[in-house]
Amino acid sequence: MSKVIKGIKLRLYPNQSQREQLWQMFGNDRFVWNQMLGMAKERYQNNPNSLFVNEYGMNYLLKQLKCEYAFLKESDSTSFLVVNHNLAQAFKMLFRHRGGYPHFKNRHSLRQSYTGRSTCKVLARRRMQLPKLGSIRTSKTGLVGDANIKRYTVSYEPTGRYYLSLQVETEVNQLPEMHQSVGLDMGLADLVISSDGVKYGTFNAEWLEKQAVRWQRKYARRRYLAQCEVWKWNHNRFDHLEELDDYSNWQRARVNKARCQKRIA
Structure with missing residues (x-):
């Protein structure tokens, strides 16, 4: 040990x-x-x-x-x-x-x-x-x-x-050492094919990629709208200034986008 x-x-x-x-x-x-x-x-x-x-x-x-x-x-x-x-x-x-x-x-x-x-x-x-x-x-x-x-x-x-x-x-x-070897071949249809005939399939991320692109667009749009609202509210105001984190709509899009990207990774 x-x-x-x-x-x-x-x-x-x-x-x-x-x-x-x-x-x-x-x-x-x-x-x-x-x-x-x-x-x-x-x-x-x-x-x-x-x-x-x-x-x-x-x-x-x-x-x-x-x-x-x-x-x-x-x-x-x-x-x-x-x-x-x-x-x-x-x-x-x-x-x-x-x-x-x-x-x-x-x-x-x-x-x-x-x-x-x-x-x-x-x-x-x-x-x-x-x-x-x-x-x-x-x-x-x-x-x-x-x-x-x-x-x-x-x-x-x-x-x-x-x-x-x-x-x-x-x-x-x-x-323990088995004194055996195996060959691995990277393929297109299959992820890996071993020399003993075992095939390992690929991960189909097409649906997740579409979801990630969709939430990326929502995130960019909602963040821009939230920034516009912050600029409007904070213009000539001194009592209560807003921040971007005060708007939860774009934060939900950020979380969903990050989850899709993590699953793809």
Whole structure:
């Protein structure tokens, strides 16, 4: 037996209170990223010869940040360590001329996520224990088994669904060598034809492609109309300004378009 690191992706089914808490945790990670990035940018503008604040220095600043902003205590504290690590790695790639300057994160992004290193475990067949969230309903927890969970990532996809990605360390049994070979031929009528005569058919996505094109047109049209309404409402108004997210019609088209595209992919 040998130990390997592999990933497992499960779907989450949070209730209403857990969804609200998840979005708070998404926002907290985004807030810490923007605060640390803004601090580094302002520090360089004030003194270009100043030393870069490394990952250890950013972790030390987290204590003061939590005292100043109490809502940060609602998140898993290890997720902020991951944020600082990712930001420090981004600056290292910048200094090595292997990447661009890090950007500020926007709350209007279609995909939201956070990563933690705290302990999470399987409670039941379709239940997992996550930090700050408690017991949450999932799918296919049998895939985890007795594996050691290293880190976890909770994400919100453009399709409107929540997912849990686990990085686990598990033992695998080496399969015996059969000393046999098989040839595979990529075809047009069939996806793959093996040398022993087995045929594997293709996936017919013609109907889904039509649906994706249809929802793409609806999405573009509804988003343009929503933008026009926002411009009209916000013209010479200062009491209550609307945003594009206030219109749910184009958001439904965005979700349906994303689901069709994901099924095709």
